[in-house]
Amino acid sequence: MSFRVLVLAVSLLMSMTTYSKELYPLASQKQEAQFHALLHELRCLVCQNQDLSDSNAGLAKDLRNEVYQLVKIGKSDTEIMDYLTMRYGDFILFKPPVKSITLLLWFGPILFLGVGLVILVVSFRKGSRTNDD
Amino acid sequence: MKYLSWRMIPIFVFVVLLLLFWRGLSLDPHHLPSTRVGKMMPEFQLPLLNDHKHSLTPKDFQGHMSLLTVWASWCDACAREQPFLLKLQQKGVLIYGINYKDTPTDAKKWLAEWGNPYQLIAEDVDGHVAIDLGVYGAPETFLVNKKGMILYRHVGILNEQVWQTKFLALMKEG
Numbered sequence: 001m002s003f004r005v006l007v008l009a010v011s012l013l014m015s016m017t018t019y020s021k022e023l024y025p026l027a028s029q030k031q032e033a034q035f036h037a038l039l040h041e042l043r044c045l046v047c048q049n050q051d052l053s054d055s056n057a058g059l060a061k062d063l064r065n066e067v068y069q070l071v072k073i074g075k076s077d078t079e080i081m082d083y084l085t086m087r088y089g090d091f092i093l094f095k096p097p098v099k100s101i102t103l104l105l106w107f108g109p110i111l112f113l114g115v116g117l118v119i120l121v122v123s124f125r126k127g128s129r130t131n132d133d
Numbered sequence: 134m135k136y137l138s139w140r141m142i143p144i145f146v147f148v149v150l151l152l153l154f155w156r157g158l159s160l161d162p163h164h165l166p167s168t169r170v171g172k173m174m175p176e177f178q179l180p181l182l183n184d185h186k187h188s189l190t191p192k193d194f195q196g197h198m199s200l201l202t203v204w205a206s207w208c209d210a211c212a213r214e215q216p217f218l219l220k221l222q223q224k225g226v227l228i229y230g231i232n233y234k235d236t237p238t239d240a241k242k243w244l245a246e247w248g249n250p251y252q253l254i255a256e257d258v259d260g261h262v263a264i265d266l267g268v269y270g271a272p273e274t275f276l277v278n279k280k281g282m283i284l285y286r287h288v289g290i291l292n293e294q295v296w297q298t299k300f301l302a303l304m305k306e307g
Contacts, residue, residue, distance in 0.1 A: 045165065045269040046269065046270065048162075048163060058234065058260075059260075059269055059270070062259070062260045062261075062264060063264070066261075066264060085168070086168060087168060087169070087264060087265060087266075087267040088165065088168065088267050088269065089165060089166065089167075089168045089267075091165055
């Protein structure tokens with residue numbers, strides 16, 4: 001009995017991955033790949049840790065449709081991302097663009113690591129110098 | 134003296150971080166600033182709730198300051214802000230409504246129950262115009278100036294405090 005339930009559950013799960021292909025038919029493999037790749041790069045603004053392909057939120061469904069329509073008419077990744085960031089800002093992208101305003105976001109951690117190392121080295125040297133006296 | 138100030142740096146950093154974290158406690162991590170503020174309303178044409186022969190377009194916003202509220206009958210928070218919107222309407226504030234991803238029947242029933250402060254109500258059944266406005270939840274209220282430019286976008290329930298602190302100053306500037 002439980003084995004049958006398992007088989008049913010696994011086959012349902014497997015069918016869910018093809019679910020979106022039937023709902024969003026596209027002319028070529030290339031477009032399908034573009035569509036699915038984009039969905040993974042875009043954030044659901046309601047459930048903000050999920051991407052557009054995973055989220056069940058109403059807005060996610062609407063945005064999936066928008067992306068689908070844009071892919072269908074042949075828009076490029078940049079054009080589609082610009083379309084969405086124009087309406088929702090950079091936050092809708094999981095990877096924020098490297099602009100002057102996000103430089104600290106991207107390079108901050110390395111910067112702090114560098115400063116920390118410098119302080120470590122300097123205090124180490126200072127400590128060893130006083131020990132010699 | 135120089136030796137002393139070198140040691141002050143971690144304490145200084147700590148105090149700064151403390152202040153930032155304290156400030157952070159009152160921030161909402163889910164809140165999105167609107168990219169539409171400071172820009173003209175996007176072009177749109179939506180049928181009116183009570184009259185499908187006529188539409189709401191950005192032209193309706195020309196010549197006067199107004200509010201545009203995105204609401205729905207399925208939205209609990211919308212019901213909670215309705216008394217305040219009715220109060221604003223009685224004070225003479227022009228409010229336009231976009232009925233978001235809803236049905237006309239439900240919308241009309243909801244208005245009969247909660248009141249109707251709107252000059253005009255447009256139906257955005259598939260939510261496409263809301264996406265153009267950068268809407269990510271209901272209710273949202275936009276402050277639109279005489280030329281049809283969006284001056285501010287508030288996400289969530291509009292109340293006296295938000296009105297006083299965010300909207301009034303902008304309304305006076307015209």
